[in-house]
Amino acid sequence: MIVYEEVASIQLNINGELRRVWVRPSDTLLRVMREKLGLTGGKPGCENGDCGACTILLQGKPVKSCMILAVEVEDQEIITIEGLNGTEIQEAFVENGGFQCGYCTSGFIMNAYALLEAHPDADDATAKDWLQSNICRCTGYEGIKKSIVAAQKKIGDRIK
Amino acid sequence: MISFNFKYLRPSNIKEAIEVYGNLSRDGKKVLYYGGGTEIVTFARKQVIEVDAVIDIKSIGECRSLQQQGDRLVYGAALTLNEIIDSKSFPLFGAVLQAIADHTVRNRLTLGGNICGRLPYREALLPLFLSDAEFVLAGEAGIRTVKCNEVYNKKLNIKKDEFLVQVAIDRKYTDMDYHNLRRVKQGEVDYPLLHIAMIRDKGLKAAFSGVCAFPFKSDEIDRIINSDSEIKEKISAVIKALPSTIKDDQWASKGYRQMLFEKALEKSIMTFGGDEI
Numbered sequence: 279m280i281v282y283e284e285v286a287s288i289q290l291n292i293n294g295e296l297r298r299v300w301v302r303p304s305d306t307l308l309r310v311m312r313e314k315l316g317l318t319g320g321k322p323g324c325e326n327g328d329c330g331a332c333t334i335l336l337q338g339k340p341v342k343s344c345m346i347l348a349v350e351v352e353d354q355e356i357i358t359i360e361g362l363n364g365t366e367i368q369e370a371f372v373e374n375g376g377f378q379c380g381y382c383t384s385g386f387i388m389n390a391y392a393l394l395e396a397h398p399d400a401d402d403a404t405a406k407d408w409l410q411s412n413i414c415r416c417t418g419y420e421g422i423k424k425s426i427v428a429a430q431k432k433i434g435d436r437i438k
Numbered sequence: 439m440i441s442f443n444f445k446y447l448r449p450s451n452i453k454e455a456i457e458v459y460g461n462l463s464r465d466g467k468k469v470l471y472y473g474g475g476t477e478i479v480t481f482a483r484k485q486v487i488e489v490d491a492v493i494d495i496k497s498i499g500e501c502r503s504l505q506q507q508g509d510r511l512v513y514g515a516a517l518t519l520n521e522i523i524d525s526k527s528f529p530l531f532g533a534v535l536q537a538i539a540d541h542t543v544r545n546r547l548t549l550g551g552n553i554c555g556r557l558p559y560r561e562a563l564l565p566l567f568l569s570d571a572e573f574v575l576a577g578e579a580g581i582r583t584v585k586c587n588e589v590y591n592k593k594l595n596i597k598k599d600e601f602l603v604q605v606a607i608d609r610k611y612t613d614m615d616y617h618n619l620r621r622v623k624q625g626e627v628d629y630p631l632l633h634i635a636m637i638r639d640k641g642l643k644a645a646f647s648g649v650c651a652f653p654f655k656s657d658e659i660d661r662i663i664n665s666d667s668e669i670k671e672k673i674s675a676v677i678k679a680l681p682s683t684i685k686d687d688q689w690a691s692k693g694y695r696q697m698l699f700e701k702a703l704e705k706s707i708m709t710f711g712g713d714e715i
Contacts, residue, residue: 279450279454280448281445281448282445282446283445284443304440304442304443304444306479306483325483330540330542333542339520339545340542340545341545344480345480346475346546347475349446350446350475350494407541408541410625411542411627
């Protein structure tokens with residue numbers, strides 16, 4: 279049985295690197311990444327699982343890191359926005375102005391990346407089902423949608 | 439950030455989980471079984487709950503199983519809602535779960551969490567009511583199998599030391615025609631003002647969430663729905679047969695919810711199995 283009490287040292291596999299960190303069992307993954315590992319790409323928005331600004335990939339699936347304890351995910355593969363450098367989805371957001379204030383952007387990119395990895399040919403209904411997990415308070419949804427469509431085309435061209 | 443600390447334990451089998459729960463409880467500790475954490479983590483952050491220890495059941499094999507055992511389909515309590523949806527094993531189950539929370543949250547939210555948590559909607563129960571599901575519970579007195587309507591009848595009837603291990607249904611229910619209708623205040627990601635699930639099993643059977651303070655299925659309501667009465671008479675009789683008053687909260691007044699319920703139920707009966715088809 280795995281037991282964590284008081285402060286414990288755990289190893290996290292983040293963006294392909296093994297990082298050892300001291301945590302309390304009640305520390306959320308979001309706070310550990312931001313405050314102890316310097317990975318500030320994931321944003322604390324609502325910290326209630328509603329806004330999606332803290333979205334990361336856990337074992338390839340998008341999850342909200344504000345709702346996960348760091349001790350739960352030791353040895354699982356974590357990808358943050360810092361790990362998506364140079365990807366088609368990042369390029370598409372830059373080229374198509376897929377952001378306004380930018381606070382929600384990392385969450386949208388993480389979720390869209392996961393969507394297009396799982397469903398490169400995602401139709402509108404699938405994309406909507408996945409992406410309504412994220413909220414943009416600037417209401418910049420048109421630019422975000424345009425960016426994701428552009429990324430989907432880039433990925434489609436690469437796969438061909 | 440969660441302002442207080444707690445102990446985290448992840449047992450690898452049922453026996454360990456029960457033992458550690460018993461030991462901690464006898465020491466006066468407040469202990470919760472922990473699935474995906476979506477509710478416990480957010481409620482702890484808001485200090486709605488305080489807890490001394492959480493027992494994570496995700497490493498218990500039985501809690502993670504999704505398998506066919508003869509004529510039965512077995513779902514572990516620590517399966518995420520998306521794992522059940524993606525299995526396409528029970529279309530009504532998938533349709534009901536797909537409406538809960540959002541896609542990203544459903545990658546963590548577990549079946550056991552939706553049923554045993556503090557939020558009142560427990561929509562995962564609707565297809566389980568309709569398929570007469572059996573619940574496998576584990577506690578200090580051992581493992582017991584109980585019918586869905588005994589585990590949940592206006593409130594959750596699980597002993598304090600017990601946790602939900604699995605849910606099992608007969609496969610015959612997976613092939614039945616179904617209807618699923620959910621209404622929310624705005625957007626698509628929201629708590630339900632009402633949720634109606636129906637299957638055609640000889641007659642129509644219906645289960646409801648959001649209408650009253652708890653989810654329910656009522657044999658009396660099924661009898662009304664399947665009666666020869668005119669549709670308006672059926673709706674009126676169903677309203678009178680509700681097991682509790684209609685919910686009245688900040689999402690919808692009682693009057694608005696009743697109007698919505700009457701229209702939704704009429705639509706459900708008419709489109710799914712009413713005389714008027």
